[in-house]
Amino acid sequence: MKRLVFKYREMIMSDIKAIMDIETDVYPTPWTRMSFINELRHNKYASYFVMLYDDEIIAYGGIWNIVDEAHITNIAVKKSWQGKGFGSKMLSFLEDQAEIKGAKAITLEVRESNVTAKNLYENNGYDSWGVRPKYYTDNNEDAVVMWKILDKESKLDE
Numbered sequence: 001m002k003r004l005v006f007k008y009r010e011m012i013m014s015d016i017k018a019i020m021d022i023e024t025d026v027y028p029t030p031w032t033r034m035s036f037i038n039e040l041r042h043n044k045y046a047s048y049f050v051m052l053y054d055d056e057i058i059a060y061g062g063i064w065n066i067v068d069e070a071h072i073t074n075i076a077v078k079k080s081w082q083g084k085g086f087g088s089k090m091l092s093f094l095e096d097q098a099e100i101k102g103a104k105a106i107t108l109e110v111r112e113s114n115v116t117a118k119n120l121y122e123n124n125g126y127d128s129w130g131v132r133p134k135y136y137t138d139n140n141e142d143a144v145v146m147w148k149i150l151d152k153e154s155k156l157d158e
């Protein structure tokens with residue numbers, strides 16, 4: 001029986017076509033191709049990664065690292081691969097990358113109505129710290145702001 005082999009690597013320009021197929025499929029208001037290009041080319045604080053099964057991109061995500069804090073800008077799993085634990089794996093990988101770059105805490109915004117994503121974050125140790133009212137301009141939806149303290153030392157003690 002063939003063993004499933006998954007790996008991570010940094011996102012590159014030639015990934016953007018496959019990323020856009022996923023992005024437009026999973027988000028009501030997807031990022032544009034130009035947003036990804038700008039992030040990869042011009043944002044020195046940004047790091048983007050993909051998770052591959054063989055050569056297929058099945059998940060991706062990005063972070064901004066600013067001093068000792070990281071901000072998750074995007075995380076998504078291809079629809080046919082959702083609900084199988086890959087969102088949690090991608091999230092954990094992003095946290096590890098954030099820590100490698102010096103982050104001691106990580107934050108994100110999530111739509112109030114995005115129950116799946118809120119469950120993903122809550123089950124992985126994120127706490128709600130407040131709400132940014134009408135953060136999403138497409139439908140004036142509130143964003144829930146979530147934070148997690150990243151602490152390698154305490155993880156080693158577990």
Ligand SMILES: CC(C)(COP(=O)(O)OP(=O)(O)OC[C@H]1O[C@@H](n2cnc3c(N)ncnc32)[C@H](O)[C@@H]1OP(=O)(O)O)[C@@H](O)C(=O)NCCC(=O)NCCS
Nearest residue numbers: 026075076077082083084085086087088110116117119120
């Ligand atoms: C959010 C997303 C990344 C989760 O990825 P996933 O691979 O489906 O998630 P996982 O299988 O790792 O599940 C993680 C947790 O999410 C929750 N979850 C998963 N599918 C769910 C569903 N259909 N309904 C409710 N909660 C769900 C569960 O709590 C699960 O934890 P558990 O297995 O310990 O119960 C994925 O659904 C996605 O790409 N959504 C569209 C993009 C998006 O909204 N990104 C987040 C922006 S803030």
